[in-house]
Amino acid sequence: MAKAPTIRKCLFPAAGYGTRFLPATKAMPKEMLPIVNKPLIQYGVEEAMEAGMTQIGFITGRGKRAIADHFDTSFELEHQIFGTSKESHLDDIRQVMDSCDFVFMRQREMLGLGHAILTGEPMIGAETFAVILADDLCAAPTDSDEKRALAQLAELYERYQCSVIAIEEVPKEDTASYGIISGDEIAPGIYQVNDMVEKPKPEDAPTNMAIIGRYILTPEIFGYLKQTAPGANGEVQITDALKQLAQNRQVLAVKFKGQRFDCGSIEGFVEATNYYYENHYSD
Ligand code: G1P
Helix, strand or coil, X not given: CCCCCCCCEEEEECCCCCHHHCCXXXXXXXXXXXXXXXXXXXXXXXXXXXXXXXXXXXXXXXCXXXXXXXXXXXXXXXXXXXXXXXXHHHHHXXXXXXXXXXXXXXXXXXXXXXXXXXXXXXXXXXXCEEEECCCXXXXXXXXXXXXXXXXXXXXXXXXXXXXXXXXXECCHHHHHHCEEEEEEEEECXXXXXXXXXXXXXXXXXXXXXXXXXXXXXXXCHHHHHHCCCCCHHHCCCHHHHXXXXXXXXXXXXXXXXXXXXXXXXXXXXXXXXXXXXXXXXXX
């Protein structure tokens, strides 16, 4: 079989309001909230880079300009700190900016994650692409050299050439916060998806295997998204489109290695902050 081309593009849906973090997110995008000294969205872009992706697409909305500024040169700042020891604080972001291209599209109406991904179709075209939900912060495993979640998914895509999503077992009482899958385990921790449901009540959930915000999607997903009616919360759900795709094609779900923090919640955000401060921060 011909080798699938390496995935180049990664989409970041980033139009949500971040109401759980008000008032912090009143005038600032939630994606710019820092975990220690780095905004959440930058962790996501660095994870995409680690997986070999350098074409970064943001689906934004009103009030999200700080994201575009973050990935652009700040002339005054560069001028101010040029030649001082403070310059080293810009090393990571400079590397990101030098390695990637950034494209921004606005989602004019908040019609759900599926709609946000569909908004990105013009910048994806007919290629397999990745999606990162930056709220889900994924750290590399500490007990191996394995890379972060998206690189693990990309590796599976190379092997199976189909859509791949990340999953994690969650407490049964939490299923209503996630998309939940069921499927047949075809290799340790790898499931061929046969059902998916968005935010089921615990009593309706087929399993406790929850979708985490990392996806590799083949471009046929756009056709399915166009046919997907609004579902849970009245929104167009990527979960519903993927369920349809899984009826016709192989869709894999993988229990990725490493730790994941739900930075869309205050508790997860604090946990991530402590983790990164203890494990990754050096002054
Ligand atoms: C989205 C998806 C859901 C997934 C979750 C992971 O939900 O719709 O299937 O489990 O992300 O974080 P959201 O958290 O945006 O409501």
